[in-house]
Amino acid sequence: xxxxxxxxxxxxxxxxxxxxxxxxxxxxxxxxxxxxxxxxxxxxxxxxxxxxxxxxxxxxxxxxxxxxxxxxxxxxxxxxxxxxxxxxxxxxxxxxxxxxxxxxxxxxxxxxxxxxxxxxxxxxxxxxxxxxxxxxxxxxxxxxxxxxxxxxxxxxxxxxxxxxxxxxxxxxxxxxxxxxxxxxxxxxxxxxxxxxxxxxxxxxxxxxxxxxxxxxxxxxxxxxxxxxxxxxxxxxxxxxxxxxxxxxxxxxxxxxxxxxxxxxxxxxxxxxxxxxxxxxxxxxxxxxxxxxxxxxxxxxxxxxxxxxxxxxxxxxxxxxxxxxxxxxxxxxxxxxxxxxxx
Amino acid sequence: xxxxxxxxxxxxxxxxxxxxxxxxxxxxxxxxxxxxxxxxxxxxxxxxxxxxxxxxxxxxxxxxxxxxxxxxxxxxxxxxxxxxxxxxxxxxxxxxxxxxxxxxxxxxxxxxxxxxxxxxxxxxxxxxxxxxxxxxxxxxxxxxxxxxxxxxxxxxxxxxxxxxxxxxxxxxxxxxxxxxxxxxxxxxxxxx
Numbered sequence: 001x002x003x004x005x006x007x008x009x010x011x012x013x014x015x016x017x018x019x020x021x022x023x024x025x026x027x028x029x030x031x032x033x034x035x036x037x038x039x040x041x042x043x044x045x046x047x048x049x050x051x052x053x054x055x056x057x058x059x060x061x062x063x064x065x066x067x068x069x070x071x072x073x074x075x076x077x078x079x080x081x082x083x084x085x086x087x088x089x090x091x092x093x094x095x096x097x098x099x100x101x102x103x104x105x106x107x108x109x110x111x112x113x114x115x116x117x118x119x120x121x122x123x124x125x126x127x128x129x130x131x132x133x134x135x136x137x138x139x140x141x142x143x144x145x146x147x148x149x150x151x152x153x154x155x156x157x158x159x160x161x162x163x164x165x166x167x168x169x170x171x172x173x174x175x176x177x178x179x180x181x182x183x184x185x186x187x188x189x190x191x192x193x194x195x196x197x198x199x200x201x202x203x204x205x206x207x208x209x210x211x212x213x214x215x216x217x218x219x220x221x222x223x224x225x226x227x228x229x230x231x232x233x234x235x236x237x238x239x240x241x242x243x244x245x246x247x248x249x250x251x252x253x254x255x256x257x258x259x260x261x262x263x264x265x266x267x268x269x270x271x272x273x274x275x276x277x278x279x280x281x282x283x284x285x286x287x288x289x290x291x292x293x294x295x296x297x298x299x300x301x302x303x304x305x306x307x308x309x310x311x312x313x314x315x316x317x318x319x320x321x322x323x324x325x326x327x328x329x330x331x332x333x334x335x336x337x338x339x340x341x342x
Numbered sequence: 343x344x345x346x347x348x349x350x351x352x353x354x355x356x357x358x359x360x361x362x363x364x365x366x367x368x369x370x371x372x373x374x375x376x377x378x379x380x381x382x383x384x385x386x387x388x389x390x391x392x393x394x395x396x397x398x399x400x401x402x403x404x405x406x407x408x409x410x411x412x413x414x415x416x417x418x419x420x421x422x423x424x425x426x427x428x429x430x431x432x433x434x435x436x437x438x439x440x441x442x443x444x445x446x447x448x449x450x451x452x453x454x455x456x457x458x459x460x461x462x463x464x465x466x467x468x469x470x471x472x473x474x475x476x477x478x479x480x481x482x483x484x485x486x487x488x489x490x491x492x493x494x495x496x497x498x499x500x501x502x503x504x505x506x507x508x509x510x511x512x513x514x515x516x517x518x519x520x521x522x523x524x525x526x527x528x529x530x531x532x533x534x
Contacts, residue, residue: 013511017485019492019503054381054487055463059487063376063460067369070398074405118365152365199418213447276373 001022011288012042016049068135071153077117105192118152124165127280129256134161137172138179141257144277166198168257171213185220186236196254206236209253217243261299261307268293271340279304282334287341290317308337316342353463357413360404371416373399378459379424385456396427419455429513470520474513481506482513 011028014020020028032042037152044283124130125143131141134150136159142148146165154160160180171179173192181188183199186206192214192215199206208217210228218225226243227236233248255262261278263271269291281304285291293315299307308319322336357364359367376397400423404411406421413419481499484490487508496503 007511009515010395010511014507016506017492017510019507045514045518047513048521051458051467051521054458055467056487056489057381057384058377058458058463061377061394063373063382066376066398067392070372070402070405071365071369074402121367127416159461160437234518281510307477 009045012045012268015048044290064135069154071118073154094187119149120152122148122150123281127279129259135157136177136179139170141168143167143256144280157170163199165200166196166253166256168194168196170194184238185241186238188215189218192216195320197252198253204238206238207253208234208236209250210234210289211250211254219243254300259301261302263295263297265280265294265296267291268295273293275304275307279307280334282336283337284338286338289341290339293317304335304337312342318342352411353416356416357411359451360408360413361411368401368405369525374461375416376401378457378462382421382457383424383428383514384410386425387431392431393428397424399425400427417457418454421457466521468518473520474516478509478516479530481509485510509534 006027008022008028008031010061011020011024011031015025015028028042032038070125083172095235122130122132122140122142124144124146126145129143130142132148133141134154135152136154138159140148143166145182146163146167148164148167148212150160154177157176158178160179160182161184161327165180169181169190179192180191180314181190181197183197183206184201186199188195188197188208190213193215193256194211195213195215196209196211197206198208208228210232211229215228216225217228217236219236221241224243226234226239228243228245231247231250233246233250233253235244235246236242239246247262249339252262252264252266256278261274263274265300269285278285295311295315297310297314299310302310308321312318318340319337320340322338325334326334327333349427356367356371358379360371379397380393381401383396384390387393387396401422403423411442415466471482481495484495484498485492492503492506495506
């Protein structure tokens with residue numbers, strides 16, 4: 001392009017901005033009409049300008065909301081039962097003891113009639129951890145070997161998820177939209193708070209630790225409920241349906257979320273259980289006595305080898321690690337660590 | 343440990359999943375194209391709410407007829423459907439003169455290349471804007487993203503309106519150089 005007597009880029013951008021003077025407007029038109037190259041240059045700058053207009057418009061469009069809207073129409077049929085359900089939930093939150101029927105049973109009923117509630121399942125394999133954001137904006141961290149089932153679209157008046165394993169929740173605050181975690185035969189009802197729930201199938205208890213806010217732990221038949229305050233731990237025993245509360249320091253319960261493995265005066269069988277999931281290995285305790293050892297340590301990003309070394313240094317333990325042999329389908333079997341008394 | 347071969351995601355593969363009622367894939371495709379299609383429709387109907395309705399109805403139709411539909415390319419499928427619905431919409435408004443005008447405008451100015459997805463633009467544009475000199479970038483963003491008028495920007499930054507204009511023109515010049523390859527792609531044979 002030849003050098004012009006006026007700043008053509010300024011004229012062009014002023015036209016887009018709508019601040020061009022009538023004189024310059026004419027001048028610009030004349031310039032554009034002069035040559036095909038000028039015309040092309042102007043059109044390209046116009047496209048460029050439009051690209052940004054489009055980008056700005058797109059950023060204001062909420063595709064998540066739009067999807068919720070159409071999936072409500074496509075994937076759910078009846079909504080009538082939800083209202084009755086909400087009233088129950090509200091009642092459960094206020095006077096838990098009165099309610100005889102369980103959220104679990106209710107939700108099953110609702111599902112049947114609603115037909116098409118669609119669920120997602122997030123699953124973290126052993127040896128790994130993951131995090132996700134639920135449709136309502138709640139953040140969830142999933143510990144190794146854990147599973148979270150949640151509807152693609154939460155019902156309008158409550159948010160229910162199902163947990164197997166351990167998860168840390170940062171629930172998006174919404175008092176009118178209760179968040180319910182169901183695990184085995186226990187429910188945790190919250191309105192917006194941060195807490196950790198440890199509910200592995202193989203354990204016969206469910207531990208809930210509250211970090212912030214308030215939660216209510218309720219058993220399946222809604223006959224027993226306990227409200228938790230921050231820094232409290234509720235242990236729900238699956239066998240006798242009792243809930244026991246105690247004051248704790250939540251640090252060690254939630255350390256896993258930031259990649260730390262923390263033990264504070266913990267018995268060796270618990271230590272071993274956590275290591276198994278964390279590193280996807282199997283432990284065999286060869287001497288029963290070891291189970292009763294009490295252990296305190298914090299591991300950050302340590303390999304299994306290092307952890308075992310430290311374990312054997314700080315407790316009268318020695319260990320052996322099995323070779324991993326190849327299985328028929330070309331995968332390797334789990335590593336096994338055997339622990340012996342020194 | 344077994345390593346699975348990573349297969350490239352193709353439109354045909356995604357379409358097959360949708361045909362098999364895979365709602366997750368449907369959601370993925372929806373979220374990938376939605377905002378781009380709305381902006382595309384808005385170019386034709388000049389109304390963002392109507393555009394959202396149109397694009398949503400296209401996706402609902404896709405889901406309802408998923409079992410019988412053949413899709414080779416989502417892009418051309420969506421463009422076709424959205425364009426048709428936009429034209430229907432304008433026709434239904436019974437504004438004959440406007441309709442004729444708009445259609446000619448459509449043919450002339452809204453081309454298939456006008457469909458951009460959020461992810462296309464995110465990489466391309468955000469990066470190039472970030473490369474602008476700080477002051478220039480600040481002013482450009484205020485103008486293009488916060489929709490502030492030249493006088494408002496000048497007032498907020500305590501500078502003259504002329505400086506604001508100069509900075510925006512400077513931004514365009516720099517952005518042009520950054521995006522020149524894409525711009526020429528957008529104009530293959532436009533004037534020939």
